Amino acid sequence: MITFEGVTKRYADGTxxxxxxxxxxxxxxxxxxxGPSGCGKTTSLRMINRMIDPTSGRILLDxxxxxxxxxxxxxxxxxxxxxxxxxxxHRKIVDNIATVPYLxxxxxxxxxxxxxxxxxxxxxDPKMAGRYPFQLSGGQQQRVGVARALAADPPxxxxxxxxxxxxxxxxxxxxxELLRLQGELHKTIVFVTHDIDEAIKLGDTVAVLRVGGxxxxxxxxxxxLTEPADDFVEGFLxxxxxxxxxxxxxxxxxxVREEPAVPGWTVVLDADRHPLGWRPDAGAGPDAxxxxxxxxxxxxxxxxxxxxxxxxxxxxxxGCAIAVDGEGRFxxxxxxxxxxxxxxxxxxxxxxx
Ligand SMILES: Nc1ncnc2c1ncn2[C@@H]1O[C@H](COP(=O)(O)OP(=O)(O)OP(=O)(O)O)[C@@H](O)[C@H]1O
Numbered sequence: 134m135i136t137f138e139g140v141t142k143r144y145a146d147g148t149x150x151x152x153x154x155x156x157x158x159x160x161x162x163x164x165x166x167x168g169p170s171g172c173g174k175t176t177s178l179r180m181i182n183r184m185i186d187p188t189s190g191r192i193l194l195d196x197x198x199x200x201x202x203x204x205x206x207x208x209x210x211x212x213x214x215x216x217x218x219x220x221x222x223h224r225k226i227v228d229n230i231a232t233v234p235y236l237x238x239x240x241x242x243x244x245x246x247x248x249x250x251x252x253x254x255x256x257x258d259p260k261m262a263g264r265y266p267f268q269l270s271g272g273q274q275q276r277v278g279v280a281r282a283l284a285a286d287p288p289x290x291x292x293x294x295x296x297x298x299x300x301x302x303x304x305x306x307x308x309x310e311l312l313r314l315q316g317e318l319h320k321t322i323v324f325v326t327h328d329i330d331e332a333i334k335l336g337d338t339v340a341v342l343r344v345g346g347x348x349x350x351x352x353x354x355x356x357x358l359t360e361p362a363d364d365f366v367e368g369f370l371x372x373x374x375x376x377x378x379x380x381x382x383x384x385x386x387x388x389v390r391e392e393p394a395v396p397g398w399t400v401v402l403d404a405d406r407h408p409l410g411w412r413p414d415a416g417a418g419p420d421a422x423x424x425x426x427x428x429x430x431x432x433x434x435x436x437x438x439x440x441x442x443x444x445x446x447x448x449x450x451x452g453c454a455i456a457v458d459g460e461g462r463f464x465x466x467x468x469x470x471x472x473x474x475x476x477x478x479x480x481x482x483x484x485x486x
Contacts, residue, residue, distance in 0.1 A: 134160050135181060135289070135321065140190035142176050142346070150176040151346035153190070158338075160195075160288075161319040165336035167326055169369070173346030174325040178291050181323060182211045194289070209237070212282030212320075216294040219278065220266040226252070226277055227262040233285040244284075251280040254317075256310055272303035276310070283318070292324045296331070308334055329370055333358070333377065341366050355381040375480075379440035382479045384432055387442060387472070389456050389465030398451035401426055406462040408455050431455045434464045439475055446472055 135158035142151040151173040158164040166174040179185040180192055183204045192199050199207055220229045227248045228235075234244035252259055255276040266274055275295055282290055296304045308331065315322065326332055332339045333354040341349045341357070343365055350362040358378040361367040367374075393400035393408075401409045410426030430445030434456040445454035446469065454472065456464040 134158065134193075134195060135323070136193040137177070138191050138193065140177075140180065140187045140192060142173070142180065142185060143188045149346055151180070151187075154346065154348055155190075156340055156348060156351050158321060158323055160321050162337035163315060163322040163324055163335050164338045164340065165324045165326060165332040166340045166342060167329055167332035167336075167369075168342035168349070169344060170327060172342040172344045174327070174342060175293055176346070177342075178293055178323055178325050181289075181291060182208050182213060209233075209285060210287045210289060212285075212287040212290040214275075214278045214282045214290065214292045214295045217271070217274070217298045220274060220281070222266055224265070225262065226257075226264050226266070226269070229266065229277055230280045230284055232281055237285060247284060248280070251283055254283070254314065255280045270303075271299045272307060275299060275307055279311070279314070283320075288321055290320045290322045292322060294325055294327070297326070297328075304331075311335065341369060376440060379443065379476075379479060380438045382439040382475075384437045384439050384442040384456070385434055386478075387434070387439070387456070387467045387475050389434065389467055389471075391465050393463060393466065395451055395453050395466060395468060398453070400429075400455055400463065400466065402463050408457065408463050411449060411451050413450075429455055431457045431461075433457055433459065435459055439479060442467060443472060443476075 137154045137156050140151055140154045141149065143149050154177060166177055168174055176185055180187050181199070183199060186200075194202070194207070221232070227245055230248035230251055231244035234247055235241075239247070249259055249262060252262060257273060257276050257280065261269060261273065266277070269277065278295065296307045299307065312335065324335055336354055338351065338353055339357055340351045343349045350357060350366045355378055357366065357370065358374045361370055361374075393402060397414055398411045399414060401412050403409055408429065408431060411429050412426055427450040428448065429450075430448030432441040432445045432454055435458065442454045442456070446452055446467065449455065452469050454467040456467055458464045
């Protein structure tokens, strides 16, 4: 756990970058610092590894005041990833990743072995080990940055806008990768971004900061979306909060009808029970198996959210969503009425907070 206790940072020119910040970053989860430009996100992050020292207040790492830990020792337990990866241009990828193990005096073979293992972990082709950073795409460089930060297996990872410099598609895949990796590694991650959607997607907990370095709200994403603390947080969250909140309601609670038909429409399945589409009952001859099939949306009953199920229903000509199992096989139909009841339950939960 990382604890900020009344932390203030005033720079030499009088700028108050962080103002009396108190919060707790829980162990083994992702905490996101989000807010507009200049609100003190980077300053807050860099105080954790003592790249910047607070003017007042204190930061504790697992109960210990970090001022009592000398910076090199502290940083050995804290990986750091920055925007555009910050790789050493004249070092091969494998040696970039092995930077910290080399500093720790590991022998070359062991350090490189660890680097190769991490390349695989972060989804990089081992063939890239001998390349130089300029020979990699922006997204691949970011993966190298993450691998490098993980090389000495630090319990804490600080990530400062790590995915900001890549296009939205690559960015989405890097976010997915980080969540997958975190599912395996359970690091204590502090992640800085100015993008509220990224914060909501990645954060177990989100700290919304306002300019002047004041904490506006510290909450999990569903709570933020349901109960923004004030007009600033509400404005920063943007539109469609109600719909976005449905991403946190599991679809698994939906009532599912096992029969692959609703009035007027039938779901056509292949021999393996994978859905092929909706067939209108009117106009289809009894032999028509694949003729006249209409597009459809499906959702994974075990994995997806109510938002995805609703989307599937909106895309279907029948207005009903097709549920599938983990293998994409037909698991049932969710009618509009069932969706309606689920939406009512979801908003009931929201109203109770
Ligand atoms: N070395 C410095 N000296 C004086 N002021 C500084 C210094 N570093 C940052 N600041 C100021 O402190 C405030 C917070 O900066 P910080 O970089 O922490 O914000 P941020 O939220 O990370 O911003 P961004 O999203 O634009 O990176 C800003 O007003 C910034 O101009």
